[in-house]
Amino acid sequence: MNFSEVAKVIKYNPDTGEIVRTDRRNSTGSKDSYGYTVLKYKGSQFKLHRVIWFIMTGSEPNGVIDHINGIRDDNRWVNLRDVPQSVNVKNTHVKNKDTGCVGIHLDKSTKGLIARYTTKINGKTHRFRTLEEAKEIRINNNLNV
Numbered sequence: 001m002n003f004s005e006v007a008k009v010i011k012y013n014p015d016t017g018e019i020v021r022t023d024r025r026n027s028t029g030s031k032d033s034y035g036y037t038v039l040k041y042k043g044s045q046f047k048l049h050r051v052i053w054f055i056m057t058g059s060e061p062n063g064v065i066d067h068i069n070g071i072r073d074d075n076r077w078v079n080l081r082d083v084p085q086s087v088n089v090k091n092t093h094v095k096n097k098d099t100g101c102v103g104i105h106l107d108k109s110t111k112g113l114i115a116r117y118t119t120k121i122n123g124k125t126h127r128f129r130t131l132e133e134a135k136e137i138r139i140n141n142n143l144n145v
Contacts, residue, residue: 003054006041012055014077019048035072049075053082064088090143102144104134119143 009023021027021039029037029048037048049065052075061082068079070093083091098106104119107127115127117134121141128134135145 003046003051003060006039006046006051007055009041010039010051010055012052014056017052017075017077017079019052019075031073037073037075049080052077053080066091092144099131099134101131101135101138103138104131104145 009021011020011022013019019028027039029039032038032047039046039048039051047065049067050061053061053065056077063082063084066081066083066088067074068081068091070091071079092102095102096105098108099117104117107113107116107118113127115129117128117131118125119128119134119138120126121137121143126134126137128137138145
């Protein structure tokens, strides 16, 4: 089963991100455990944002489809982009519960260390004494905070 078969039964509105299935009524998909909309079609499951990419471009995505605003069920065309996984990860919007920031963690296991705030930049872990220092380096590297 491929995207072209599923795309034949989908009418997509790029301005609103809404779909209508022509093969069955009131079936616009369901949410998976990660919050993405999925469609079931002839025994296979498809992530809606990947089907939409196929509908709009005529080809399957090269990488992953990133929801630019971080809202996983916002499938408006202006909110979708085909990017490598490394770019998708940088666009995360999940805030750490201890720091209230994206990508900055409080290392509770390092008793005695002064630099307890950590963040990864280009695969390397950096440590900081204050949350403000960690935020500043993420902002300087164009990463979400």
